[in-house]
Amino acid sequence: MKNILIIDDEINICTLLSKFLSKHGFGVDTTMTGGAALKMMKEKAYDLVLCDYRLKDTDGAQLLKDIHQIHPSTIVIIITGYTDVRVAVEMVKNGAYDYLSKPLYPDEILSLVHKAFAHKESEQERMAVQPVDAGSAPEARETLLSRNQNDKNDKYVYGESEGAKELSRQIKLVAPTDYSVIIFGETGTGKESVAHLTHHHSKRNTQPFVALDCGSLSKELAASELFGHEKGSFTGAINTKIGAFEQAQGGTLFLDEISNLSYDTQVAMLRVLQEKVIRRVGSLKEIPIDVRIIVASNEKLSESVQRGKFREDLFHRLNEFTIYIPPLRERREDLTLFTAAFVRQVEKELDKSCGKISPEVWDCFRQYNWPGNIRELKNVIRRACLLTPEMQDITMSALPLEMKESFLQTPEEVHVSGELAMISNDNDLKTVALQAEYNKIINVLKEVKYNKTKAAQVLNIDRKTLYNKLRLLNINY
Template sequence: MKTILIVDDEIHICTLLTTILTKEGYKVDHSVSGTMALKMIKEKSYDVIFCDYRLKDKEIDGSILSLRIREMSPATSIIVMTGYPDVRIAIQLIKQGIYDYVVKPLNASQAILLVQKALLHQAVLSKEQLPPAMHLTADPVSTYVSHRGQLSQFVYGNGNTSKELHTQIKLIAPTDYSVIILGETGTGKESVAQLIHSQSRRKDKPLVAIDCGSLSRELASSELFGHEKGAFTGAIQARIGAFQEADGGTLFLDEIGNLSYEVQTALLRTIQERVVRPVGSAREVHVDIRIIVASNEDLQQAVLQGRFRDDLYYRLNEFTINVPPLRERREDLPLFVSTFKQAVEDELERECGPLSDEVLAAFYNYPWPGNIRELKNVMRRICLLSTEKAPINMESLPEELHPVSRELAMSAIPGTEENLKNVTRQAEYQKILDVLQQVRFNKSQAARLMNIDRKTLYNKLHTLNILL
């Protein structure tokens, strides 16, 4: 039986959480004192500890207590609770190693989901506890049928970071848990969603993918829930929404953080009740779906900033998968390059030359802001330019992969008009990259920070050959 400790100086919170979690089959203890909690932890091990941030102990608060718990019991998942959310504190605590930082009061479903998620995360970290079918296979490449009906490949990689991602996918895929996939633009979040679906019990049912970033506030409800004929101007006929299209299967909502607060409210009710009410209709339609969402921004931070509903976040966050950026997977570059090169050769129906040592060095030194998607596009470009199996050299690479261009050391003669254009272009290129990295490659946020509209940003990305 899994054990849980509740530490809060408000006894009614201890009592409430104890009652909720005991009914779920957990062994639950509680303490109204941080000092007493430390004594309890010395005598007994706990799988999960809920800890209030503002304890009334004079010498110990939630931050200090969580540090001591980490020292005494590193395997324990610590969930810090607060009634006064602060992004800086949240970041500090997470860096210290706590599992989660949540806002009080918690309702029953939130508390239960937090515990389930923490225990599932522990299972991922302790691979020896996984059922035999969950362990890694030796093959770093998996084949699956995409939601577009095409045969596709997912390249896991051989590095430790990639193997961890593989383990998490194999663990969560057979369940019906809702999943949040986090990662920068181009890391392959949709491919992860497709792979989860292809390994689930719903694999023979539809996988419907919706890009929430492209949905306007006016049309989002119609796209998700459907509408009746005449429900609004332009609704010349009825249509079913994504929820009904995915009935029996999986609904993948990409860039969910871009949905308006009003649509988030409607989405929450639909997920909770598993019923859809099309726009302009009084009838409700029951749906049986699994929800997978993705975001290139930290949804926890969006919750703390009031941009994303906390109850929707907890409803969705039964399990989180973080897809690492390519710059953290450099040991996998040879496998990725080889796989993508073979794919392009199959597409072009001809062999391409080998990559020169200089090109491979440039690959290793480049930060890959567009991640896997950018690498795929670069491979398509250089293979297309390759002729008669001749080695692929630096001349075939896009400008941004040349170290000289990234350091603003242009080859043009100083003082000429061309050099001034290059410097201006490179400064704009670097500024856009800096802002994109600052907002974790969320293009909507980047456009707002640079005081330009989204269309202008897309034009500049195209002009400057920034592949995201």
């Protein structure tokens, strides 16, 4: 039996974790202080320690050192709150196996504990068949620690803003149910990640999670992708195909950008949700399905209903619970956590150590509007880490041009000058059109804080065309 020690100054957490892990075959002891924990470890060997970072008599960093002085091979997993994640990441670099962020989910804890033990056993087997001599022992241990630190699952970062906390509360509330869920958020906010997290913490988490992008489905093939088809049911159907509903049997089906489904497909979807059966294209056989539905859209489906773009009856069938993901510009407090998480991912991907983010880059990040949200931030970090030499700080030179323009040309620094010199006749149609174009460009530039790339996007023209119009209309800034 593996022995686990839980160190947390909240008695409820100690009690709940102890009961949960004991039921899964572990020997569990608990304590509420670091001092008591060290005394217990001198008297008994523990295979794994679950330790809260903030304790009344010590902090997690010092306790980690003390634990490894007593038992160097003991696995340590840190438990953190929202504001301690950055510190936890540093502790992983200093020898902790991994960290768990509150709120805690039993399944996630159990999975990580099993993974930690499996990893330790595999390392012991590897070291047994590849013994190292005394001279190379320090290097071998360094390699082992490096591998231990990098062999981690990518984690969903909740964030510490009020919006992020509310998002976490909503996920935790609806995940254990079988409610259909609508996830609403701008492009790049992480709708599929939230859907996957909801599935992960549901009763269906051992069954498939199937994601389908409705925005990429043609009207002709949508039914085949969703419900499957029989061989020969239409031109090109050379084999029988299992659709997304059958693939997700017993689990969760995530339909992204559902508002893009055609009217006919929406009708078929409604029938499936009502009758709990599907029929493959080209077949009359009814196949029972047991699937939880999570859908997502970057526009409010209620507004799509009002515009006649989405069926009202299907909307009400899906709208058992709605999760709203705020855009990154409304949760700037989370930038630090997201950035740290993405840097860690890229370091693992590129097998290199990235330096710190320079203060100027942080200022740029906080000022930037992030129209692409978390996805854009991740791409910016990946690009910056790739361009920056190992261990050197990430500077403005590694950022995309539009970000640098946005930062260097703030509204306080920019002064629009010039006037439409050719206006001479208010009744001349060409002149009136040019004046309207001039006013529109000026207004859009102000709205996007003089970001030329963003202005071109809003005006639905390319950057070269915008530059030509700025010169033609004598707009200087």
